[in-house]
Amino acid sequence: MNVVLSFSLNGEPTRLEAPPAERLTKLLRERLGKTGTKVGCDAGDCGACTVLIDGEPVCACMVASAQVEGRAVTTIEGLAANGALSRLQQSMLHHGAAQCGICTPGIIVSAAALLEKTPKPSEEDVKDALGGVLCRCTGYRKIISAVMEASDFSTTPLRSNSGAAVGARLNRVDGEAKVRGTEIFGADTGLEESLLIRVIRSPHHRAAFTLGDLESYAASHPGVEAVLTAEDVPGRNLFGVIPPFADQPVFAEGETRFRGEAVAAVVGTPAAIEALDLLDFPIEWQVLPHSLTPDEALETSAPQLHKNRPGNRMASGQVRCGDIDSGFGEAAAMVEGSFSTGYIEHAYIEPEAGIARRIDDRLEIEVCTQAPYMNRDEIAAILNIAPEQVRVIPTAVGGGFGSKLDLSTHPFLAIAAWRLGRPVRIVYTRSESMASTTKRHPSQITAKIAATRDGKLCAMKFDGIFNTGAYASWGPTVANRVPVHASGPYRIPNYEAVAQGIHTNGPVSGAFRGFGVPQSAVAQESLFDELADELAIDRLEFRIINALENGVPTVTGQVFEQGCGAKKCLEALRSRWRNARDKAAAFNADPKNAGRKRGVGLSGLWYGCGNTSLPNPSTIQVGLKADGRLVLFNGAVDIGQGANTVIAQICADAVGLPVEAMDFVNDDTDLTSDAGKTSASRQTFISGKAAFLAGENLREKLLRFANVSSDARLWLDGDHLVADDDDGSHRIALSGLESDGEGFVAMGEGTFDPPTSPLDENGQGEPYAAYGYGAQMMELEVDEALGTVKLIKLTAVHDVGRAINPTLIEGQIEGGSAQGIGLALMEEFIPGRSENLHDYLIPTIGDIPQIESVVLEEPDPHGPYGAKGLGEHVLVATAPAILNAIRDATGASIRNLPATPDKVHAALRAREKKQVSNGSG
């Protein structure tokens, strides 16, 4: 039943027929093509779909289409008057306030409504106006600045001169599409021509199932073209990011191992599929016993998830050095403790989505992904075709943080398109995304750390149990990475760390910004504070005494002769730490602040860039065309962190020509070489280095054309290359040079695989060519009666080797810290209970304190211009710094995250009881 609707859309009179109760998001996106309005949750929890109705922001996902009759609707597409970016949009771009860009339309539309009424808003005004829009990338600080400065924003974008891009605050090369809302994400493409897929999933943690009569189900639902099950998988009904551990079926066979596991998919016309109530799907479930925690899964009676992994033990990793017993024998002080963290959801605002089509004997798939080449190979195995027959074209990625490395929608798209020979499309719902995709590993960690009287660490023992869920995913990586990192960036001569991954019937734990290291840092950095206190040594000085520096071996025996900034990061906090502690003490001494306690907490961090002791190459190409344009072929997927821009800056300087002369061919397995996956903080370090080498390679050729020396300055003048050196200016008509079929007169290529060595049975070796280092300090206030924590200021010191683009660096620091804040204070995914964004809480714009970024540059000998990775590093230190600050403020230790108000309150009560009992005896 349709009605005729008349309303104004972005100032244009609009009239169309539509179902009256259809969500306005669907009307705008699918009937009117305004895909700038994004759908993140369909429940008013994220604000990505914010539009203005008569000037007031509303969530279009909760507006019935009929309700816009006679009213004026404004979407992101209506904000760039006559095509020119508004001041707000320019300001957002300039400040780097859009990272992945999925929340950006909702942010900009909401901010536009604020600025209409309040042209010069205060920070509080901005927070109140944007409190309803979640952003998972930026940490909001740059958004706040961009909106506050929008009304009189005017600046021309910074341009990079030849050879001066590295270190410049260039706007993101892909930023304009993000602030316009024209960026194409997984759900924004193929809307008109595709069949739609919906997946049938297990509602139980573990269950056997029997499928009913699928043929008659399909026959009784006109428009349903196919029902796909395990029988329809052309190749291997199995996938997994680490080939020897591949264990997850596309469609479960006989039994499901976690809630949200796929058993079937229904494919049909959008109208037919949207009319389905999936609860009517013919399937019978028989609930089976399950285990959700490692403790349960390690019981002898526990269900065994995988035959080849007895005892539900998936994998383990260890690092041992020195002699742990004699190390503890030297101790003047020793502390120990047990810590736990829960499942953490990535909560990117873009649920997984994409399209696929079969073209003769090839499959083309456009999806949001962090790992196009890995996806390609996995899809090929599922379809039983050669990898070259699969083309993966990543869409823009609306946040990834590790989860979009794994296959999600891909197998369903691939199988449906392959079988039906028609284009197909899928868009996960928010709850489907949260139930079915990977999570951060829950952890149970026990650690014991000792030091001598002079404050030198003498021994550490670490045992980590990681809940890897139903399937392996990146569990082995976590098990390997954690023991290497559990020492923190410190010299510990006698060390033993073991991490085990245990299968349960929980969601699949995979990669999430830090691969287990944020969890281990919580234990190690919390205990460091207790140890320093035992020794009566200042907590910062204790860390500095033990910090790694050049020439000092890590726990795997690796010695860096250059580029180790761990100690310098901590030292950079010295005066800030003293001032912050003094301020907190003064606050706490003032009787009018009774009941509120301020504290300051520290944490160091380190994080190895790239795969752990495994090959990890990237290849980048750059060419110069006869028309005077550079083309960068870059397969390093930008998931919002800025790889497209950073790699362009590095490559441009290596060539010696400006970024503005560059066009881009990005991530397409048919067009770009393998630049690895966007994970392990490797794109700046590894793909950046490949881009540097590609640029150098092209530069050599260009210098040869001009027959000039290597220090010649190059520039482009239309279709002429000009080279200036001591002999004068040399002008070369590019059109006069021989070019290839695509118009390139020269092409440069670079490949880089960071030098690492395998770890031996004791975990000794060189797992990473480089680590990045940092230290963070959090100042906060605890309300002792309520147990609430108010963050005041984060100071984040990071050694990035070389800041290729300081704006993007700050964006990573602020955004990563925001995720650390979530980990510390509010986030815990509970299967079956928090599969939405109102029960699963991530920080809003009101939860992020002022963040001061302090960037140190200790050049790495391998990295491009000395640069190291940063993306994951940031998150590692934030949660421990918060926990240490809570303890500093109140004396209460929180060891089981998240530190929600009730847990802080309970810890404060426990502390009081302890004080009473101490006092009485």
Place this chain on the structure above:
Amino acid sequence: MGEFSRPTQLEEALQCMKQGSWRILAGGTDFYPAQGDRPISESLLDLTAIPELRGITRENSGWRIGGLTTWTDVIEARLPAAFDGLKAAAREVGSIQIQNCGTLAGNICNASPAADGVPPLLTLNAEVELASPNGTRRLSLADFITGVRKTACRPDELVSALLIPEVLPESRSSFLKLGARRYLVISIAMVAVMITPDAQGKIAEARVSVGSCSPVAQRLKGLEESLIGRAAKSGLSEAVTSGHVAGLAPINDTRGTADYRTDIAAELVRRALELAVASIGEAGSA
């Protein structure tokens, strides 16, 4: 789906309700999230085109908050200080996006234990006006919400208004909500207070309600009585004892433990009382 009707007059809506069964649609902020990706099978009666249902009006014996009145309408309305608590609650509802669509009537019909509007409306002694093809009736808010997501609203009725009895210019009110984050948060606990001082600055009437700590938000009658006659000024919170919140029945859930809720309910009550009396004596604030 079923039918969709969007009448422009209340009478038309009520006529509509004579035939068949209808689900009422107003702000949509509960309906659409609950719908998820399932097709809509019910018939919807969309009230949002009925202007007479929207807005806050002065009546002979109090105030009328129309059934379509949004949280933003409350925030923007000029109202006596007795409504400050309700306004504060309105600002704490979800986000501006939700405040612009969500209605007070919808909030009470959804009958969540954590409904932000209920504690302040209880302190305003709100009544619910229910309209049906057979006429209207009035229920106190306490009688209207009968349990977790349960109300006394019959299938042929809709909430046409919330009625607030006369408030006194000297009354002061406050609202506090505690959640695990700022914005877009469901409360762990919340408290609304209204204090009416007499000419000598003693409390003539006190109303205190607590939400999210029992199946339905409730007034703390024992505390209210014990406050009468006390000085309406700073220090009032000393009168609050743990016994005053003993009648609450909080649950353990992902947002907080029952013990925690009990503990902080008393603390929030103390703070809300102090907040309410802090503005007493401020000249002309009514």
